[in-house]
Amino acid sequence: MTGFSLSPVPPSVLPHSDAPDDWVDRLLLAGPGGEECLHLGAPIDRDALRALVEEQSVRLSAVGLGPGGTVALRLPPSLAFVAVLLACWRLGAQVALLDHRLTDHEVDAAVARLAPQVLVGSAHRPAAALRGFSEAEPVAVALPEGRPARTGHALVQLSSGSTGPAKVIARTAGDLLRELDCYRRLEEFPGEGERVVLLSSVVHVLGLVGGLLNGLYAHAALTVPERMTAAGILAAVAGSDRPTTVIGVPFHAELLAGAVTPPPLPRLRRMVVAGELVRPGLPALFTRRYGVPLGTMYGMTETGVIATDLDGTLHPAKRPVHGMRMRLVKGELQLGAASSPYPGLDDPTRWSDGWLHTRDAAELDGAGGLVTVLGRLDSQVSIGGLKVDLTEVEQTLTALPEVREAVVVFDGGAIEAYLATEPGADLALLQDGLTRRLAAYKRPRRLALLPALPRTATGKLLRDPAALRDTATAAVTSAAAAATAAAAR
C-alpha cells in the first residue's frame, strides 16, 4: 500500500471514497476461512467473522444505514463491536465511536452534536470491572433527527475538549490505510503468523488501528484477555505458540513488571506501550522480568502512530514512521497534514497551512531524524492512556448549581479539584452530580471544598497543587477549630 498521505481528501465527498472499493472486504476480512483472526474468550476464524459482519450488515441496512449514512457506536470492547464497526464501514457509513464508559449525559451531548442517523448500543449493561472484553448484544436504533455524512471521513472520535464540549476528530478510510501501511513497514511490529495480546481498548486509536485493524490487515491473530489482571494477561500471553507482542499502555507494563513469578513465556517477543510517557526505570524493570524489550510508540487520535521505538533502544527518543513530516515551532511539535482532522472547527491554533499542531513539547534530532516528546503544552492529561482535558472537568464542575468557582489540577498522576461552593453545599450531592455528567476516568480523585479559592497577588486563580493542598488543609483545620470552640461554648 503506497500513495496515501495524511488526510488527503477534501471533506465534501462520500466516506470511504479515498480508499479502494470494498476495502473492508478486500483488505481486512479477506483470507483463508479457517485462519484464526480473533480470540475473545474463544477463537474466531475469518469465516466466522465474515458471517458475523454479514449478519450485522443486514440488521443495520434494515434500520436504513447505507452509503453516506452516519452511525454512532456505544459498545464496550466485544466481538459485537468488531462486527458492527466493520459492517457499518462495509455499508459505506461514517462511524462515530463513543467510549462505553461515557455517562448518559455525555452520550446525549455527543448525539446532539454529531446527529448520527443510527445509534448502536448494547441490549444490557455489560459487566466491565477488570474485564478485557464484554458479551454485548448490539441494538441499532434509527434516530429521526440524524443527518447524513457531511464530510468524507470514515471514523469520528471525540476527545476531551479544552473548551468544554468534546472535540470532534475525524479520519478518512485512506488515512487509516496509510497508518496500516506505516505499521507494515515496521519489521518489529506484529505481522503474518504472529499474534497480538491487546490490552488497550479497541474504541481508541492504539487498540483500534495498532491492534484490531492491523491484526486483520497483517494477518496477526488478536487476543484480548478475559481478565485484565497480571495473572489474566499472562495466561493470555502463554496461551499460544505464535510469536506474541503485547500492546497496551504504560500501566499494563507496570502491572506485568509487578508480577513476582511470571510463567515462562518463550514466545513473548516484546511489549509495546503508548498513550503517555513511560516512567524512567520501567523499561529496564520489565526487561529484567521478561527478558524482552518494552518498546514505546507515540501517536494521537488525529493521525494514529507518529513515531516508534519498538526495541526500546532509542528511549526516550523515537523514530518517525514512514512519510511523517515534523517541525518544531516555539517548542511545539507540528505534523504535516494536508487537511484538518477537525470537521467544523476553524481553529488555527490546532491546524493551519498544512500543519497539525500536536500541543506536545518535543525535541528533534536533526541528524538522526529522531523525535523526543517532552510532555503537553496545554491542559490535557492522560489517565491510564485515556486523554482528559482539565478544562472540561473544570467547566463541568462550574456548571453544577452548588459550585461558584473551580480549579482542577493534575498532580501525582491524579486529577484534583478545589471548589468554592455556595454555603451549605453537600459534598455527596456534588459527587453525585459529577457522576451523572462525567465518565469515571475524568472525575477528580480528590474534591476539596473551600470557602474561597486562593488567588495570586494579581487576582488570578492559584493553580499550584501544593499551595492548593495547603489551603485545603488549613480550611479543614480552621473548620475543626471553629467546631471545637462552638462545642466548648
Add this chain to the structure above:
Amino acid sequence: MTGAPRSDDLPDRAEVRTMLAAFGQRAADTVPEELGSLELTWLVAEFEQRYGLQLDLDDDGFGAVRTVDDATELLRAAVLAQRTALAQRTGHAGHTVHAEPAGAQP
C-alpha cells in the same frame, strides 16, 4: 460446616498502602488516601498473586471504591468470600487456602 475462614493473615490498611507504594515504586508515605481505578486494579493483582485466588468483583463494588480504606474492606471481603466458597466446596472451614501465586498459573 463450622467456623469461618481465617482472616488474620489478610492485609490491613498499612499493608495495603505498602502494596500501593510498589505501584510506580513510590515511598509508602507518599501514597494518597484516594484511589483511582488503575491503583485498584493493581491492588487486585497483588491480592490475587499473594493468595493464589481469582477475585470476583462486581462493577458496583469496584466503582464505589474511593479510598484506601474502601479498597482494604472490599478486597478483604472478596478474599474471605472466595475462601468461604472454596471451603464449602471442599468441606473444610476455618482453613487457609494455599496455592501457587496466581501469576504462576498460565
